[in-house]
Amino acid sequence: xxxxxxxxxxxxxxxxxxxxxxxxxxxxxxxxxxxxxxxxxxxxxxxxxxxxxxxxxxxxxxxxxxxxxxxxxxxxxxxxxxxxxxxxxxxxxxxxxxxxxxxxxxxxxxxxxxxxxxxxxxxxxxxxxxxxxxxxxxxxxxxxxxxxxxxxxxxxxxxxxxxxxxxxxxxxxxxxxxxxxxxxxxxxxxxxxxxxxxxxxxxxxxxxxxxxxxxxxxxxxxxxxxxxxxxxxxxxxxxxxxxxxxxxxxxxxxxxxxxxxxxxxxxxxxxxxxxxxxxxxxxxxxxxxx
Amino acid sequence: xxxxxxxxxxxxxxxxxxxxxxxxxxxxxxxxxxxxxxxxxxxxxxxxxxxxxxxxxxxxxxxxxxxxxxxxxxxxxxxxxxxxxxxxxxxxxxxxxxxxxxxxxxxxxxxxxxxxxxxxxxxxxxxxxxxxxxxxxxxxxxxxxxxxxxxxxxxxxxxxxxxxxxxxxxxxxxxxxxxxxxxxxxxxxxxxxxxxxxxxxxxxxxxxxxxxxxxxxxxxxxxxxxxxxxxxxxxxxxxxxxxxxxxxxxxxxxxxxx
Numbered sequence: 001x002x003x004x005x006x007x008x009x010x011x012x013x014x015x016x017x018x019x020x021x022x023x024x025x026x027x028x029x030x031x032x033x034x035x036x037x038x039x040x041x042x043x044x045x046x047x048x049x050x051x052x053x054x055x056x057x058x059x060x061x062x063x064x065x066x067x068x069x070x071x072x073x074x075x076x077x078x079x080x081x082x083x084x085x086x087x088x089x090x091x092x093x094x095x096x097x098x099x100x101x102x103x104x105x106x107x108x109x110x111x112x113x114x115x116x117x118x119x120x121x122x123x124x125x126x127x128x129x130x131x132x133x134x135x136x137x138x139x140x141x142x143x144x145x146x147x148x149x150x151x152x153x154x155x156x157x158x159x160x161x162x163x164x165x166x167x168x169x170x171x172x173x174x175x176x177x178x179x180x181x182x183x184x185x186x187x188x189x190x191x192x193x194x195x196x197x198x199x200x201x202x203x204x205x206x207x208x209x210x211x212x213x214x215x216x217x218x219x220x221x222x223x224x225x226x227x228x229x230x231x232x233x234x235x236x237x238x239x240x241x242x243x244x245x246x247x248x249x250x251x252x253x254x255x256x257x258x259x260x261x262x263x264x265x266x267x268x269x270x271x272x273x274x275x276x277x278x279x280x281x282x283x284x285x286x287x288x289x290x
Numbered sequence: 291x292x293x294x295x296x297x298x299x300x301x302x303x304x305x306x307x308x309x310x311x312x313x314x315x316x317x318x319x320x321x322x323x324x325x326x327x328x329x330x331x332x333x334x335x336x337x338x339x340x341x342x343x344x345x346x347x348x349x350x351x352x353x354x355x356x357x358x359x360x361x362x363x364x365x366x367x368x369x370x371x372x373x374x375x376x377x378x379x380x381x382x383x384x385x386x387x388x389x390x391x392x393x394x395x396x397x398x399x400x401x402x403x404x405x406x407x408x409x410x411x412x413x414x415x416x417x418x419x420x421x422x423x424x425x426x427x428x429x430x431x432x433x434x435x436x437x438x439x440x441x442x443x444x445x446x447x448x449x450x451x452x453x454x455x456x457x458x459x460x461x462x463x464x465x466x467x468x469x470x471x472x473x474x475x476x477x478x479x480x481x482x483x484x485x486x487x488x489x490x491x492x493x494x495x496x497x498x499x500x501x502x503x504x505x506x507x508x509x510x511x512x513x514x515x516x517x518x519x520x521x522x523x524x525x526x527x528x529x530x531x532x533x534x535x536x537x538x539x540x541x542x543x544x545x546x547x548x
Contacts, residue, residue, distance in 0.1 A: 152404065158399070
């Protein structure tokens with residue numbers, strides 16, 4: 001492609017992309033720190049991934065291959081429309097294969113397949129501030145981040161244990177990045193938290209409504225907060241995926257009828273389809289056939 | 291009492307524009323001493339307290355505090371991080387309205403445990419055991435540990451606030467009308483409790499109150515304020531029994547007798 005064709009590439013104008021890239025660079029330089037940026041209006045409502053779309057638009061180039069997932073799936077409304085958006089505005093190659101993608105925009109999941117160096121994972125973030133529901137004042141939360149006063153985060157975990165007997169936070173589980181900033185990993189299940197630790201891929205987080213960008217550079221320490229006597233644990237499932245028989249992947253419950261029937265299947269559709277193509281079918285094909 | 295003071299305040303002034311909050315306040319506070327600041331409303335008591343507790347920057351003067359290593363540090367020359375650390379470890383602040391000093395949406399146990407977690411305690415069992423112990427010391431039943439302060443009475447909230455402040459064994463506690471808004475029998479119990487805790491822990495305290503009876507019961511020394519100035523200072527019993535300044539005489543004679 002010529003120089004001219006990449007000018008004002010992918011929806012945003014060059015000045016806007018420059019501004020967002022500066023915020024991204026700063027975010028990468030200070031892992032876990034929320035960098036304010038001048039979030040633009042996007043042709044989609046807040047809460048649909050305006051932050052993620054702006055980050056993707058700022059980092060994508062003509063040679064990139066884009067994958068978009070929503071709750072792990074490539075075929076849900078949000079994923080399909082954002083993928084179509086970038087096909088139209090950037091004319092980039094798109095894929096549903098995790099291994100083929102150079103940029104993966106995600107809402108609420110990290111793919112099951114291990115990410116590789118050179119890949120970029122872009123998260124859509126609704127509420128970037130992990131302390132928000134405990135401390136409503138933005139001035140105060142910024143000060144708490146600045147002074148590393150994170151006792152309050154443990155108050156939330158304490159409350160969980162006091163009420164439920166265990167840490168009942170299952171998503172948006174707070175993490176400490178590189179021993180400094182406490183960060184909200186966006187509403188991914190805590191199942192995915194260990195995948196963020198020392199990941200070879202670059203992880204970028206964009207919150208459009210809240211106008212914040214933050215990042216985890218490759219090979220960065222990401223530790224989930226916990227208590228000594230109540231250590232961090234990820235979810236486990238009692239049965240394997242009903243379609244591909246995978247154990248140890250994150251499962252969604254799919255309702256089958258109005259009589260209480262349901263099955264558990266991988267939330268990562270690409271992972272599940274790959275396994276089925278390899279012939280790894282469920283131990284219970286009758287249930288899978290539903 | 292030790293030889294060196296805990297807090298040295300010299301020529302502290304706070305102006306709100308041309309209006310005086312408090313002016314030229316100088317005093318020293320020794321470890322284990324309870325100092326009452328009395329005066330009518332608008333006399334600058336709370337302004338003074340906020341200036342001392344680094345909640346309000348003074349216009350002039352200095353406040354020096356003896357740190358645990360024995361060194362005096364000027365509070366307003368410390369970094370904000372150091373000041374905030376001091377506030378949640380070595381100091382306590384008891385607000386008149388418990389809702390200002392408590393987190394109303396988390397349980398009593400978490401309220402007491404917050405300071406422990408803030409200084410790096412990461413063992414749930416130990417935090418909870420300490421919280422239980424402190425609730426007992428302020429006479430809150432153990433089975434209320436998982437209730438939110440919203441479900442507590444005014445007196446219980448105030449006691450919870452005190453427990454929350456004392457859990458890190460501070461050396462200095464600021465109290466702003468700690469018994470304000472409580473009925474007399476609850477007040478009496480709270481004062482009894484405070485007096486016991488202050489004695490047992492050897493706390494130094496600065497208590498702001500307009501209630502001379504509270505000052506009489508709790509404090510060793512008293513400072514009478516009027517229009518932002520200190521008009522009289524001395525041992526509590528001396529000031530209340532033999533007031534020298536005309537304003538103090540007026541104040542003492544205004545107490546209603548039952």
